[in-house]
Amino acid sequence: MDVLADVLAALRVGTPVAAYTEAHAPWGLRFDHVTGAAFHVVLQGSCRLTPLPGGAVFEPVELGPGDVALLGRGVPHALESAPGTPLVDFRPTRPSPGTPFGRVSLPGAGTRSTIVCGAYRLHRHRPHPLLRDLPDVVHLPAVPGRHPSLRALVQLLGDELESRPPGAAVVAPSLVDALLVYMLRAWLHETARPHGWSAALADPVTAPALAAIHGEPAHAWTVEQLGAAAGLSRAAFARRFTAVVGEPPLAYLTRWRMTLATRLLRDTDKPLGQVASAIGYGSAFAFAKAFRREFATTPGEYRRATLADSREPPPG
Known part of the structure; x- marks a missing residue:
C-alpha cells in the first residue's frame, strides 16, 4: 500500500493552479489569499521569499535558479527582487475563466527572473499529520546531485510553461500535479526525526500498521491485529505508534x-449508507453520529457546504 499516495489523493481538492511569472527588477509580488499549499519554482534569476505582516513568522529565504519552495500551510508571503521593494498583488491573467494556468508579466529595466508560482487546494478539516508536520516553508535548493528527479521535473515544467509547445496544455497540469509528490518526497528524505509523519513512513513498526489501515480502512482493526502486523505485542505497539505518529x-x-x-x-x-459501509460503519446512523462528533456538523450539511465551495474560483 502506497500510504503517501493514498494520503495525497484524499487531501487534494480540485486541480492545482499555476502561473508562469516573468519579472524584471525591481519587482515584488504579494500572496495573501492562498487557500491551499503554495509553491514557487525559480527557473531563472533570483528572488527573496519573505513573510507578510500579521501572518506566520519565518526567516526570509533567498531563492536561486532551480530552487523550489513549498508553503504547506499557505501562509501569507511575498516574493521580491530585493528587500523593501513595493509589492503588488499576484493576479495572473488567464486565457479563459477557470483555466488553471496563467501568466504574470512585470516589466522593468532590471535583471529578468522567471518563476512558476502556484497552489494546491487541500482538505483541512482536522488536518492529517502530514500537513501538521510540514513547516511553514520547505526550501529545496538546487544542489548538484541532490534530488535529481525533482530537478528533472522542474526543468520539464519550465520548458512547457515558457515555450508552450504543442500539447503543453495537457502536459503542464500533469507535471504540476506530480510536483507536489516530488517536493514531499524530497522533504521526507531530508527530514530525519524520531517522531512525526516523516519518521512514521520509514519506521519498521508504524509503516506496516499504516499500510494495513490504508489498505483496508473498513476492516474492524484492533490494536492487537495492528501490533501483529508490526511484529509487536499490543502494549509495545501502542506505545511505539503513539510516540512516532x-x-x-x-x-x-x-x-x-x-x-x-x-x-x-x-x-x-x-x-x-454506502459511505458508512465503505469506511467501516455498520449503519448510516452510526456513521452520522461519529462524523458529527469529529466535525460538529452532519454529513449532509458537510456535503452541501463543499458543493458550494467547489463553485468558488481556484486559489492564486
Whole structure:
C-alpha cells in the first residue's frame, strides 16, 4: 500500500493552479489569499521569499535558479527582487475563466527572473499529520546531485510553461500535479526525526500498521491485529505508534476513516449508507453520529457546504 499516495489523493481538492511569472527588477509580488499549499519554482534569476505582516513568522529565504519552495500551510508571503521593494498583488491573467494556468508579466529595466508560482487546494478539516508536520516553508535548493528527479521535473515544467509547445496544455497540469509528490518526497528524505509523519513512513513498526489501515480502512482493526502486523505485542505497539505518529492507533484509524468519508461526500453522490459501509460503519446512523462528533456538523450539511465551495474560483 502506497500510504503517501493514498494520503495525497484524499487531501487534494480540485486541480492545482499555476502561473508562469516573468519579472524584471525591481519587482515584488504579494500572496495573501492562498487557500491551499503554495509553491514557487525559480527557473531563472533570483528572488527573496519573505513573510507578510500579521501572518506566520519565518526567516526570509533567498531563492536561486532551480530552487523550489513549498508553503504547506499557505501562509501569507511575498516574493521580491530585493528587500523593501513595493509589492503588488499576484493576479495572473488567464486565457479563459477557470483555466488553471496563467501568466504574470512585470516589466522593468532590471535583471529578468522567471518563476512558476502556484497552489494546491487541500482538505483541512482536522488536518492529517502530514500537513501538521510540514513547516511553514520547505526550501529545496538546487544542489548538484541532490534530488535529481525533482530537478528533472522542474526543468520539464519550465520548458512547457515558457515555450508552450504543442500539447503543453495537457502536459503542464500533469507535471504540476506530480510536483507536489516530488517536493514531499524530497522533504521526507531530508527530514530525519524520531517522531512525526516523516519518521512514521520509514519506521519498521508504524509503516506496516499504516499500510494495513490504508489498505483496508473498513476492516474492524484492533490494536492487537495492528501490533501483529508490526511484529509487536499490543502494549509495545501502542506505545511505539503513539510516540512516532502522535496519536494512538485507533485514533488514527478514526481520523483516516473520517478523511475518506469527507472525500466520498465531496466527490461522489453515494448515499450515506454506502459511505458508512465503505469506511467501516455498520449503519448510516452510526456513521452520522461519529462524523458529527469529529466535525460538529452532519454529513449532509458537510456535503452541501463543499458543493458550494467547489463553485468558488481556484486559489492564486
